[in-house]
Amino acid sequence: MKPQTSLFSGHACGGGLLLLFFLIIQCQCDAHYSAPLRFAQRLIRDLNLLPSIPQDRDQTQDAAAFIGDDADSNRTPRLVEKRIHLPILGDSGSNASVHELGHHAGYYELQHTHAAKMFYFFFESRGKSSDPVVIWLTGGPGCSSELALFYENGPFKIADNLSLVWNDYGWDKASNLIYVDQPTGTGFSYSTDPRDIRFGEKGVANDLYDFLQAFFMEHPEYLDNEFYITGESYAGHYIPAFASRVHQGNKNKEGLHINLKGFAIGNGLTDPEIQYGAYADFALDMGLIGESTHKTISKIYPLCKLGIELCSTAGTVACIASYAVCNSIFNSILLSAGNINYYDIRKKCEGTLCYDFSKMDTFLNDKSVREALGVGNRKFVSCSPLVYEAMIADWMRDLEVGIPELIEDGIKLLIYAGEYDLICNWLGNYRWVNSMKWSGSETFVETNMTSFTVDGEEAGLIKSYGPLSFLKVHDAGHMVPMDQPKAALEMLRRWTRGNLSNEFDMNMLAQKTGNTIHLNVF
Numbered sequence: 271m272k273p274q275t276s277l278f279s280g281h282a283c284g285g286g287l288l289l290l291f292f293l294i295i296q297c298q299c300d301a302h303y304s305a306p307l308r309f310a311q312r313l314i315r316d317l318n319l320l321p322s323i324p325q326d327r328d329q330t331q332d333a334a335a336f337i338g339d340d341a342d343s344n345r346t347p348r349l350v351e352k353r354i355h356l357p358i359l360g361d362s363g364s365n366a367s368v369h370e371l372g373h374h375a376g377y378y379e380l381q382h383t384h385a386a387k388m389f390y391f392f393f394e395s396r397g398k399s400s401d402p403v404v405i406w407l408t409g410g411p412g413c414s415s416e417l418a419l420f421y422e423n424g425p426f427k428i429a430d431n432l433s434l435v436w437n438d439y440g441w442d443k444a445s446n447l448i449y450v451d452q453p454t455g456t457g458f459s460y461s462t463d464p465r466d467i468r469f470g471e472k473g474v475a476n477d478l479y480d481f482l483q484a485f486f487m488e489h490p491e492y493l494d495n496e497f498y499i500t501g502e503s504y505a506g507h508y509i510p511a512f513a514s515r516v517h518q519g520n521k522n523k524e525g526l527h528i529n530l531k532g533f534a535i536g537n538g539l540t541d542p543e544i545q546y547g548a549y550a551d552f553a554l555d556m557g558l559i560g561e562s563t564h565k566t567i568s569k570i571y572p573l574c575k576l577g578i579e580l581c582s583t584a585g586t587v588a589c590i591a592s593y594a595v596c597n598s599i600f601n602s603i604l605l606s607a608g609n610i611n612y613y614d615i616r617k618k619c620e621g622t623l624c625y626d627f628s629k630m631d632t633f634l635n636d637k638s639v640r641e642a643l644g645v646g647n648r649k650f651v652s653c654s655p656l657v658y659e660a661m662i663a664d665w666m667r668d669l670e671v672g673i674p675e676l677i678e679d680g681i682k683l684l685i686y687a688g689e690y691d692l693i694c695n696w697l698g699n700y701r702w703v704n705s706m707k708w709s710g711s712e713t714f715v716e717t718n719m720t721s722f723t724v725d726g727e728e729a730g731l732i733k734s735y736g737p738l739s740f741l742k743v744h745d746a747g748h749m750v751p752m753d754q755p756k757a758a759l760e761m762l763r764r765w766t767r768g769n770l771s772n773e774f775d776m777n778m779l780a781q782k783t784g785n786t787i788h789l790n791v792f
């Protein structure tokens with residue numbers, strides 16, 4: 271879907287400024303939350319600020335998808351998990367039979383909510399049971415983690431005829447892997463009470479923490495395994511908040527101690543002020559726009575920056591206003607660049623998310639599959655517009671601020687990015703990682719990028735210092751495990767094993783004389 275010309279495209283800097291001030295004035299008179307939220311919803315619909323939001327949908331359907339029916343909620347225990355038995359084709363790459371491989375799906379009734387139930391998949395490792403426990407969060411906000419399960423790093427993929435086929439590079443080959451649909455209202459997760467809608471990271475992180483506690487209560491045999499948080503895109507917001515919540519829970523001895531060792535963000539949105547400043551430069555570097563468009567678009571940025579700064583001090587309405595102004599930068603690039611897939615600029619945008627994920631919707635809405643998963647009659651929606659809109663005021667919040675404390679305490683952070691993604695491009699991520707202040711920042715900044723090799727081929731460029739690593743992945747867009755499945759699995763394996771940058775595949779390199787290691791390309 272192409273963006274329509276919005277109020278902000280091209281030279282409309284003055285209009286944006288007026289709007290921003292109007293909103294800030296309004297903010298002072300009306301601190302109540304629901305008004306800005308309604309305003310945000312109208313803003314998005316009217317201006318079509320992000321092309322991925324369908325314009326013609328039925329709002330009552332959204333509400334129904336969130337609320338749903340829940341006939342048996344009073345009779346079920348908090349966590350309901352079942353083994354799933356779905357036929358899978360091909361070779362699992364494990365000596366265990368499909369029946370021995372532990373595949374589970376379930377619901378957890380979130381403790382500190384009115385009636386929210388969080389849906390998840392859990393796949394025991396195809397390697398060793400002592401492998402780390404890894405949780406994956408897809409972004410959106412409001413997109414189901416099943417997108418990653420079936421199209422990126424899950425144990426199996428969906429064939430054209432809707433059969434499941436083993437994925438040779440599923441992350442369950444090196445970890446015990448959890449996918450969770452969150453915030454509530456995403457994927458198969460739902461509530462019977464609208465008060466469970468989440469508007470920001472605090473609620474998101476608390477729900478995830480409660481989920482995790484319940485998960486380990488049910489699976490205490492994994493409690494001593496190393497635990498890693500991973501995910502993509504808008505999860506660049508969720509992940510630091512969730513990691514901080516787990517770390518704080520551990521420190522305060524709130525519940526079960528979680529053996530949190532690290533968190534990884536793929537093509538994430540974490541520090542909007544820096545990342546929105548990188549859009550025009552990335553687009554120019556990649557030839558999506560010319561010098562004059564770059565100059566025009568760059569004029570919007572100071573206002574966007576101001577809005578983001580106000581978002582952190584003045585609150586909700588400034589956050590919504592900055593969302594509008596800042597995304598006009600992105601939309602202007604799209605208008606100039608034509609029908610590109612903004613998740614992979616080498617491609618054209620086809621389908622609502624610029625890719626065709628319809629097989630997943632068909633598969634998950636199949637009656638026999640729903641029975642196997644125990645989701646009843648719930649309709650699966652890959653991306654929830656309601657959840658998206660509810661999170662609008664969260665978008666421009668800076669989630670970098672909580673990270674230094676985590677890495678100072680020795681919790682590892684990996685930021686990785688496919689080089690052809692526009693929307694959460696590597697350049698913006700590289701810039702915020704380099705400008706983050708922590709005890710090792712000077713050395714990190716001075717460290718040169720080196721080759722990240724897989725089977726003797728350069729799969730990316732990497733730099734690491736202490737707990738912090740940055741990896742730029744070659745030949746990949748927004749969804750790195752989809753585009754470079756083997757390199758992505760190697761990345762996970764080495765990172766969780768502590769070999770991300772020192773494992774150089776020396777034998778293979780030595781055989782390849784003339785294979786120059788790229789140094790300091792930035």
Ligand SMILES: *[C@@H]1O[C@H](CO)[C@@H](O)[C@H](O)[C@H]1NC(C)=O
Nearest residue numbers: 362363364365366396397398
């Ligand atoms: C499967 O068994 C064979 C022979 O017993 C062994 O060589 C191989 O490493 C095993 N594979 C896995 C994934 O455990």
Ligand SMILES: *[C@@H]1O[C@H](CO)[C@@H](O)[C@H](O)[C@H]1NC(C)=O
Nearest residue numbers: 359360429430431432433435
């Ligand atoms: C479905 O597709 C898979 C993978 O292409 C193939 O192995 C399988 O035989 C097909 N099944 C049917 C029933 O056609």
Ligand SMILES: *[C@@H]1O[C@H](CO)[C@@H](O)[C@H](O)[C@H]1NC(C)=O
Nearest residue numbers: 716717718719788789790791
């Ligand atoms: C990084 O690369 C530059 C230029 O290639 C070189 O001068 C510098 O010494 C390198 N720094 C380190 C720490 O290796």
Ligand SMILES: *[C@@H]1O[C@H](CO)[C@@H](O)[C@H](O)[C@H]1NC(C)=O
Nearest residue numbers: 767768769770772773774775
């Ligand atoms: C990974 O690193 C550890 C210690 O840092 C080392 O013992 C091990 O051999 C490395 N593994 C590989 C495959 O390089």
